[in-house]
Amino acid sequence: MRSARLTALLGGQGDWMLSDPAWEQVLGQARRSNLAARLARTVGRRQVVVPERIGLHLAAADKVQRRAAQAMRVEAMRLVGLLHQAGIPVVLLKGAAYLMADLPPAQGRLFGDIDLLVARADLARAESALLGGGWIASDLGRYNQRYYREWMHEIPPLVHVSRGSIVDLHHTIAPPTSVFRVDGAALLGASRSVAAAPGCAVLQPTDMVLHSAVHLFTDGEFEQGLRDMLDLHDLLHHFGHSEPAFWPALLDRAAQLGVQRPLYHALHHVERLFGPVLPDPLRRRANELRPPTLPRLLMAWLLAVALRPPHPSCRQPGDGLARWLLYVRSHWLRMPVYLLLPHLLRKAWMRRFPDRASKQQAAGPVA
Amino acid sequence: MTLAALPPSALASRLCGDGLVLRTGPFVFRLRSPLPVVAQGVAAMYADHAELPAATLADFDVQIAGAGGLRRWVRRQSRFVFDGRAVFDPLPAAHGYALLEWAMNWCISSHAHQFLIVHAAVIERGGLAAILPAPPGSGKSTLCAGLVNAGWRLLSDELTLIDMRDGRVWPLCRPVSLKNESIEVIRHFAPEARFSRITLDTAKGRVAHMRPSAEHLARVDEPARARWIIYPRYAAGQAITMRPRARAAALVDLARNAFNFALQGEAGFDRLCQLVQDCDCADFEYSRLDEAVQMFDRLVSA
Numbered sequence: 001m002r003s004a005r006l007t008a009l010l011g012g013q014g015d016w017m018l019s020d021p022a023w024e025q026v027l028g029q030a031r032r033s034n035l036a037a038r039l040a041r042t043v044g045r046r047q048v049v050v051p052e053r054i055g056l057h058l059a060a061a062d063k064v065q066r067r068a069a070q071a072m073r074v075e076a077m078r079l080v081g082l083l084h085q086a087g088i089p090v091v092l093l094k095g096a097a098y099l100m101a102d103l104p105p106a107q108g109r110l111f112g113d114i115d116l117l118v119a120r121a122d123l124a125r126a127e128s129a130l131l132g133g134g135w136i137a138s139d140l141g142r143y144n145q146r147y148y149r150e151w152m153h154e155i156p157p158l159v160h161v162s163r164g165s166i167v168d169l170h171h172t173i174a175p176p177t178s179v180f181r182v183d184g185a186a187l188l189g190a191s192r193s194v195a196a197a198p199g200c201a202v203l204q205p206t207d208m209v210l211h212s213a214v215h216l217f218t219d220g221e222f223e224q225g226l227r228d229m230l231d232l233h234d235l236l237h238h239f240g241h242s243e244p245a246f247w248p249a250l251l252d253r254a255a256q257l258g259v260q261r262p263l264y265h266a267l268h269h270v271e272r273l274f275g276p277v278l279p280d281p282l283r284r285r286a287n288e289l290r291p292p293t294l295p296r297l298l299m300a301w302l303l304a305v306a307l308r309p310p311h312p313s314c315r316q317p318g319d320g321l322a323r324w325l326l327y328v329r330s331h332w333l334r335m336p337v338y339l340l341l342p343h344l345l346r347k348a349w350m351r352r353f354p355d356r357a358s359k360q361q362a363a364g365p366v367a
Numbered sequence: 368m369t370l371a372a373l374p375p376s377a378l379a380s381r382l383c384g385d386g387l388v389l390r391t392g393p394f395v396f397r398l399r400s401p402l403p404v405v406a407q408g409v410a411a412m413y414a415d416h417a418e419l420p421a422a423t424l425a426d427f428d429v430q431i432a433g434a435g436g437l438r439r440w441v442r443r444q445s446r447f448v449f450d451g452r453a454v455f456d457p458l459p460a461a462h463g464y465a466l467l468e469w470a471m472n473w474c475i476s477s478h479a480h481q482f483l484i485v486h487a488a489v490i491e492r493g494g495l496a497a498i499l500p501a502p503p504g505s506g507k508s509t510l511c512a513g514l515v516n517a518g519w520r521l522l523s524d525e526l527t528l529i530d531m532r533d534g535r536v537w538p539l540c541r542p543v544s545l546k547n548e549s550i551e552v553i554r555h556f557a558p559e560a561r562f563s564r565i566t567l568d569t570a571k572g573r574v575a576h577m578r579p580s581a582e583h584l585a586r587v588d589e590p591a592r593a594r595w596i597i598y599p600r601y602a603a604g605q606a607i608t609m610r611p612r613a614r615a616a617a618l619v620d621l622a623r624n625a626f627n628f629a630l631q632g633e634a635g636f637d638r639l640c641q642l643v644q645d646c647d648c649a650d651f652e653y654s655r656l657d658e659a660v661q662m663f664d665r666l667v668s669a
Contacts, residue, residue, distance in 0.1 A: 031478075
């Protein structure tokens, strides 16, 4: 199957000699995937000549991204400052980490929620420290609050009262009820401080890659699938060159944390979309991560669908089924059946009778 | 070839197929919709616009889709889909054309950051532009529609496009949206103006659009220099007044009413400072359109 035009261009494998209708399509795919600013950077770096109209859109997207990065930097420093004052060690994850550590994926990337990792024992204190800075728990209702706090690897999103920025406070990188029980303390223990941003810490290189892979692999929505693949691609290339013995360490760490499968899929799709990254001597070892044939082929199909830009020009028959299967699968991975079934029934009930659900919550005692 | 020369069946098949491509101001839109109400509105309001070849590079691909499932038959809906993503909440199918106009505005104000975009009507005479920012319900669109039927050129009734490079104001020249009593006021004031069918029961009440004149459309590549910033307010039965407003107050207000001021950063602030410096700023109260037109004529001769 041919990958989307945008994917080929961003991965450095496309032909930039495009007709006007093709440019219009690429722009649409990039906007829909939140990758227009990324496209702008790629075009700039490669000094591609683009139609004037496309140039204006790329410059505009670049403006939006630079403003978003600036806002993210300010928010991250505020959050880190608040937690330091409270004496709580904190590690920045994902977008915030790439930006503050000045890593390649931050180039032209848009930022959503700010993801932070603290020790499980520090969660409550961290939440109240953030409350002091104006980040309050969003009103999700009592059931959803309990769902997050009991079963998830993060507490419900905290929203800033005036600026609207959203913080996801994590104690590890995958739900404790899921098949991937990653020890948050092991991640915190191995984190690194960022020289350029005083007080900021990020995961060590192997863990950063593994987090990105686990996130991609367990997600149910894939709205940012292609962006996540580019993150992985950039990280692998960067650390592969800058960190001594990065690749063997990555394979070792995956085994140690029990996340071999997500790593296998991540590597497979990065190479499928953007070309080889693995050093040849390690290819045999990496192949040992391979899941059995049937689930492997199924996942290859599902992820191939999910990682295409969600643009009409990329739609193919069977996409709906694939996306639904991925959604179901993400829940399956998240919890065992005896927890999952009551949860899904409860959610269905709440969707069907939103008024009754909220009244019930209002009347109930506060958990 | 203009849309007026296109038979309705050809227009409908363009809208149902690869899209009808047309240019409004600096932007090229590809419009697609299976809804007859959209085809009817586009035919009436864009009659003097040229149809561009389907392979033209469009800035925005705007689709006003129907809804699936039961909604295909019962309480039919129209949805704005952009790059394959549903953007607003669905509206009744009968609101399809009004939704198209709002969708086109949204495309511009959320993407065209080569401009500082202010939520304001803007008109031109003798190369000089008057910007009319005002909250909804203040009579901004009514005044704009009146003035463009009385010697002023329509640049835009909603979005003032200020070029970030040099501060010039660019025309959009799209249909003017009128609400409720304004529709009858303008029909009476300018009997020769052409209107779309009225859309009933929208969130803003009754809405109709007024077709831009062919003469204004022909000058769509002529930008203007901002000369006045005038805050209009319709006040029934009040005497007409034009009072100067402090430039600093105008600046703050324009910044608040701009869609992308924060995004432009320091350059946006400098651009606005220059703009208010070049303009006379005033608060304007009126109750009768003919008196308002006379007052604006005096601005030019002064």
